[in-house]
Amino acid sequence: MNIYEIAELAGVSIATVSRVMNDSPLVSEKTKKKVRDVIAQNEYTPNVFARGLGLNSMETVGLICPDVADNYMAVAVARLERSLRECGYNCFLRCTGRDHDGCRKELRELLQKRIDAVVLIGSSYADDDPDSEKVEYIRQAASQIPVFMLNGYVRGSNIYCALCNDYESSYSAVSEMIASGRKKPLLLMNARTYSANQKRKGCEEALKDAGLPVEESRILYISGGVEAVTNHLLREQHPDIDAVFAANDILAIGALKYAEKLGLRVPEDLCILGYNNSQFALCTNPELSSIDSRVDRLCDIIVDTLQLRMKDQPVSSQVYAKGSLIRRGTTDF
Amino acid sequence: MNIYEIAELAGVSIATVSRVMNDSPLVSEKTKKKVRDVIAQNEYTPNVFARGLGLNSMETVGLICPDVADNYMAVAVARLERSLRECGYNCFLRCTGRDHDGCRKELRELLQKRIDAVVLIGSSYADDDPDSEKVEYIRQAASQIPVFMLNGYVRGSNIYCALCNDYESSYSAVSEMIASGRKKPLLLMNARTYSANQKRKGCEEALKDAGLPVEESRILYISGGVEAVTNHLLREQHPDIDAVFAANDILAIGALKYAEKLGLRVPEDLCILGYNNSQFALCTNPELSSIDSRVDRLCDIIVDTLQLRMKDQPVSSQVYAKGSLIRRGTTDF
Numbered sequence: 001m002n003i004y005e006i007a008e009l010a011g012v013s014i015a016t017v018s019r020v021m022n023d024s025p026l027v028s029e030k031t032k033k034k035v036r037d038v039i040a041q042n043e044y045t046p047n048v049f050a051r052g053l054g055l056n057s058m059e060t061v062g063l064i065c066p067d068v069a070d071n072y073m074a075v076a077v078a079r080l081e082r083s084l085r086e087c088g089y090n091c092f093l094r095c096t097g098r099d100h101d102g103c104r105k106e107l108r109e110l111l112q113k114r115i116d117a118v119v120l121i122g123s124s125y126a127d128d129d130p131d132s133e134k135v136e137y138i139r140q141a142a143s144q145i146p147v148f149m150l151n152g153y154v155r156g157s158n159i160y161c162a163l164c165n166d167y168e169s170s171y172s173a174v175s176e177m178i179a180s181g182r183k184k185p186l187l188l189m190n191a192r193t194y195s196a197n198q199k200r201k202g203c204e205e206a207l208k209d210a211g212l213p214v215e216e217s218r219i220l221y222i223s224g225g226v227e228a229v230t231n232h233l234l235r236e237q238h239p240d241i242d243a244v245f246a247a248n249d250i251l252a253i254g255a256l257k258y259a260e261k262l263g264l265r266v267p268e269d270l271c272i273l274g275y276n277n278s279q280f281a282l283c284t285n286p287e288l289s290s291i292d293s294r295v296d297r298l299c300d301i302i303v304d305t306l307q308l309r310m311k312d313q314p315v316s317s318q319v320y321a322k323g324s325l326i327r328r329g330t331t332d333f
Numbered sequence: 334m335n336i337y338e339i340a341e342l343a344g345v346s347i348a349t350v351s352r353v354m355n356d357s358p359l360v361s362e363k364t365k366k367k368v369r370d371v372i373a374q375n376e377y378t379p380n381v382f383a384r385g386l387g388l389n390s391m392e393t394v395g396l397i398c399p400d401v402a403d404n405y406m407a408v409a410v411a412r413l414e415r416s417l418r419e420c421g422y423n424c425f426l427r428c429t430g431r432d433h434d435g436c437r438k439e440l441r442e443l444l445q446k447r448i449d450a451v452v453l454i455g456s457s458y459a460d461d462d463p464d465s466e467k468v469e470y471i472r473q474a475a476s477q478i479p480v481f482m483l484n485g486y487v488r489g490s491n492i493y494c495a496l497c498n499d500y501e502s503s504y505s506a507v508s509e510m511i512a513s514g515r516k517k518p519l520l521l522m523n524a525r526t527y528s529a530n531q532k533r534k535g536c537e538e539a540l541k542d543a544g545l546p547v548e549e550s551r552i553l554y555i556s557g558g559v560e561a562v563t564n565h566l567l568r569e570q571h572p573d574i575d576a577v578f579a580a581n582d583i584l585a586i587g588a589l590k591y592a593e594k595l596g597l598r599v600p601e602d603l604c605i606l607g608y609n610n611s612q613f614a615l616c617t618n619p620e621l622s623s624i625d626s627r628v629d630r631l632c633d634i635i636v637d638t639l640q641l642r643m644k645d646q647p648v649s650s651q652v653y654a655k656g657s658l659i660r661r662g663t664t665d666f
Contacts, residue, residue: 067411074407076402090446092425093396095414113423225500226615253616260618261596279404282559283586283616285593320378 003144010038013145015019015059015116015310026311041243060090061306065121066098070273071278072248072295076121078297087307089116092172098124098191100208104137111144117306121149126152146309148302151293152194153318155165160309161318162301165294166195168201169323170245173273176325177243178210180333185243187219188229196247203245229254233235233260242270249281251273252288270331286329288300294321346478348392348449348643359644393423394639395443398454399431404611405581405628409454409483412632420640422449431457431524437470444477450639452481456528458486481635481644485527486628486651492641494651495634497626499528499665502656503535503578506606506624509658510576511543513666515604518576520552521562521584529580532608536578541571555584562587567594576605581608582614585621589663605663619662 007014012035019027020035027035033058063082065073068204081091092110096102103125109119119140126149127134135154141147142158149161187203189196204214218241222232229251248251256266264270266286274281277292301319308315340347343520352360352369352554360368394417398406405600415532425443429435436458443451451474459482460467468487474480475491482494510518522529522538537547551574555565562584572658579585585607589599610625634652641648 060489064482066415067400069408069411071404071407074404075402077426078402078428081401085427091426093414093424095408095411109580225612238659257618279558279583280613280616283613285618 006035006038006042009042010035011033011200012312013116013157013310014114016312030082030314031312042045047124048090057327059088060092060113060115062092062094062107062113062115062118063121064096064103064106064110064125066096066102066120066124068093068095068123071280072276072293073121075278076242076295076299080121080150080194081127083303084306086100087303098193100125100134100137107137107141111141114308115145117146117148119150119302119306120152121150123152123193124191125149126154126194128194130155130198146172146306148306150295150298150302154231155317159317160302160304160305160315162298163318163320163321164295164298165193166293166323166325167202167205169293169325170199171206172202173325174203174206174245175210176329176333177271177273178206178212180271182243183212184215184218184241185245186238186241186255187246188246188255189219189221190223190251194264199245199247222254226250226254230257230261233258237262244270244272246272246274249276249278249288249290252290252330253280253284256284256288266330267332271332273325274330281328289328289331290326291323292326293323299319339371339375342375343368345645346449346643347447347548349645358526362643364645372577392421393425393446395425395427395440395446395448395449395451395661396454397429397436397439397443397451397458399429399435399457401428403455405609406454408611409550409628409632412629413452413454413483413636416632416636417639418653420636431526433458433467433470440470448478449643450479450481450634452483452635452639454483456485456526456636457524458482459484459487461527461530463488467480479639481639483628483631483635488650492650493629493635493638493648495638496651496653497528497628497631497656498653499626499656500535500538502624502626502658503532504539505535507536507578507659508538508543509666510578510604510606511539511545513604515550515576516545517551517574518578519571519574519588521577521579521588522552522554522581523556523584527556532578532580555587557576559583559587559590563590563594566591569575569594577603577605579605579607581622582609582611582621585623585663586613586617589617589621599663600665602625604665606658607663609657614659614661617663622661622664623659625659627656630654 007017017035020032063077067316068074068077084091096106130153138154139156147159151163153161180181207214222229244255252272255272259270261264274288274290277290281288281290298321305315340350350368353365401407401410417424426440429439463486471487472489475489480492485494486494540547555562577588585605588605592599592603607621607623610623614621614623631654638648
């Protein structure tokens, strides 16, 4: 009988078992009794050496993201690592690529390392349907340790999600865009992630509510950097657009360079809105208007939730932060 | 007697002791004999449970950087993590801020976690003098595990450095700049790190060799983002400059926005050169010329060196990659 089996039988994390063994004031008397009962019933004597090693591996959080070279994820990882370190946690970092297979594999390996909790960063790991079978592996992980999702949503016990209200933020921005006179926005998308799909739905709903058509030909999926986006747009030349809504800032900057090459005035001939309000938005001329998706706030929510959860205190399974429209030179609404 | 004491007595890493215990073909017969002799002399019987836990914590590399939200470091961490994971290593990530105290603290904590190796990312942790006492804590860490430095140089046993030739790259770029007719370059620096100091020396030497004065008033240290740099330059207005050499791309973009606000033509009135050839360089108009500091190559050198070192094969303590000048719209030389 080891600490992991004790934790499982008591229905708590190994961190909690460790805290009970150390009589930590952070654990409720009720939980302490439950754990101590399991220990007593199973004649478990902590091995001093194993306990020492166990404690070493005990306060560890896995950070899983598709690609930390991506600015959004880099900002999230930096903030999560700093805050978690300040709370006494070590962070394992795993970059998985943007698919479920990569995440499943890294999650399985990290669980074998006996981490205490995991944060899944970005919405690549969520499915549009929060009850989808595709994310069953995340629910399975959550049966062992708390799972925190940054801007993704999977329904399940022991899964805690902090999200930007991407649907509402997109709906509201595109509604304003339309009210200012734009009728034919181009939607630039980079992926079919949970978050990207929320943005797309928000845009489409705003068009419908304004009595405008949703044209499939004005919804483009483009991957790659600024140059790839510009070249794609130059190849397809959409004469019939008066605005661009981009799911991230790199896409928007690609559109800005497209406008420059065609001699279009921004925002007069083409207004351009980015998403994430990253550092990139300040590099362009004119500077890029962008929806701030509040990544810092989402990180803070996750760290707060994680700390409460580790103390077995009640926490919400879903918390939203409101995106905010940052107006700069590429829009006039 | 535990695995760590065996490793110390045998003068090898705990990973190597583990490999010898598992009779890994990666360890030389000579090293196997040495380790087995120490084990035999000390009547060491690996505890199966401890050995299991030991193996869990065995293949772990610490990645220490000042701030992973910084694009250069994000790119480095992403590439190192991916390559090391492919070689079977877990990565602990620690962000320390840009001083030795932060690094010393995180290094000490990670050593207690019994990591197998550590990579120090960026030149904040190196001193101009590779024999400086300020970096003695790095030499002490290297007495326990191999230390790898990405673009920093500290002299010492078991320390392996991969560097961009920042001095030569800067010297060569500024020499070309001068040859094309520029006489009064402004040097924009962000820090007094090892690498930044190499860049500055390269610039100064190029000026001297061309018979031009090195004016202290044309060397500025500015921290912060694009806006902070632009505002700083607008406050100080340097009428007497015809070029900018910036130690990173964000500084260069700040200078580009300064030129825009003053109505200066780029590159005709002011030519601007950045450093790192980051994604930011492609966001501006005109696009930014920049020295590619080969961060991907430095990461690959480190991973190759680490693998060889872990197999106790001979490795170089210092490997250089050549920076290369990427010409875009902000320069005309």
